[in-house]
Amino acid sequence: MNIREIEIIAPHFKRRLSGVTTTVVQLAPKQVEAGVKLATLGPGLPATMPRIGFLDLLACWKRPASGRKRIWHARRNNEMLAGLVLRDILRMPMLLLFTSAAQRRHSRYTKWLISKMDAVVATSARSGSYLDVPHTVIMHGVDTDVFRPVRADDADPAPALDGRLIIGCTGRVRAQKGTDLFVDAMIALLPHYPAWTAVIAGRVTSEHEGFAADLRARIDRAGLKDRIRFIGEVDDIKPWYRRFQLFVAPSRNEGFGLTPLEAMASGAPAVTSDAGAYAEMIVPGRTGLVVAAGDGEALKHAIEPYLADPERARRHGEYAARHVRETFAIANEVEGLNGVYARLFLKSSP
Structure with missing residues (x-):
């Protein structure tokens, strides 16, 4: 230039x-x-x-x-x-x-x-x-032309996953991002909700390989390796956001944190910690829920109503997409x- x-x-x-x-x-x-x-x-x-x-x-x-x-x-x-x-x-x-x-x-x-x-x-x-x-x-x-709800002609990025409903968590796999809190919540909840599969998208850097290996071991011991999937760092996360029926951002600390906005713009309600600016993005009970950072029990209890009632997830996802278009474009x-x-x-x- x-x-x-x-x-x-x-x-x-x-x-x-x-x-x-x-x-x-x-x-x-x-x-x-x-x-x-x-x-x-x-x-x-x-x-x-x-x-x-x-x-x-x-x-x-x-x-x-x-x-x-x-x-x-x-x-x-x-x-x-x-x-x-x-x-x-x-x-x-x-x-x-x-x-x-x-x-x-x-x-x-x-x-x-x-x-x-x-x-x-x-x-x-x-x-x-x-x-x-x-x-x-x-x-x-966020760009609401790029991050937008699924359309009938969109390809499904996850045709091989078990369960027709997907709960997603994205970001680097590490304690700061609360990946362990998400895994623990999924180990506790998924056996009771067979229609759901959990997806974890994000890079594992060398210093956090031990952390990720421990999470995989926990999942294996729970017999859930087919329903809690690590898909690594993907080239294009947008199709995955559109496939999620629920998004979880369990970070222990953040700067701002764009992922809940990207997911909500794509039509998924978001359950988040109160790290970063998350609490200022969510309309509790309408676009998702917010819990205290690091509180695994509260996170699990906030997620469960959506797993129990997929229609609630759909309604809140529709409102979340409108909310982001109007407030966070x-x-x-x-x-x-x-x-x-x-x-x-x-x-x-x-």
Whole structure:
């Protein structure tokens, strides 16, 4: 992309897939479609993303064609630090924006970095409660054209699974994500509900192979290896979301956590912990239920009514899809960020 035209730079300084990666991948193209002159910078993103290279930063001593200062939109500490170097040491005409999703007290170093930003966005009211600076709450959204309910002509991604109803859990397989809580709930419940099969989709990294092996051993001992399936990291999770009659997000801690929104947009109610922004996504008793993070018994009891009454799952899934379309469409996030950009640009008009 032509750096002379670019007004917003969204750095991405991490190669491995993360929640921030997912956010940038979904959001940046929609921002460009909406007319935002934005480019990403850094590794770990698809080649199709709007992007510039690191050498293009040499042109940032000059303002873009609009005459306004550029906005450096950081989402990690190292990205904030890079922005400070560009603005305060190299004296480039930059304004610094930070989006915070953290659900914890920040370190002194992070607080210092945040204090140097020109504006701050929090991805939820809960993450905003950990900030000591003025901020704007803009919750993440999902593309409801991509994440949408099943249609009659959709292929079934799971024709070989036992049971006609599927309860799904996605994300990396590790204790932080509460995969063990989900497995324990399934071991307790599935023998009583033979129509249901559980699917766990997500990568097992090397440091968590022992954790995953223990879960598989528990499942084998319970005689449920055909009804609690690990399918690994799939290339396209969207068809699986459409196949789920119920989605479970049992994380012990999260930053924001998009998966319940993706599943609900696809027509599945969600039972979640109260980690991340989950509690701000769910309408209890209508789109799903929320339990305390780490409480396996509460999770099991929240799941069971849906297994016992698939019609309830269908009704709540329909409402969940409407709720996400109305409240969490990615267009709402784009609009909110445009408002923040506009306020920053007022500071830098020629």
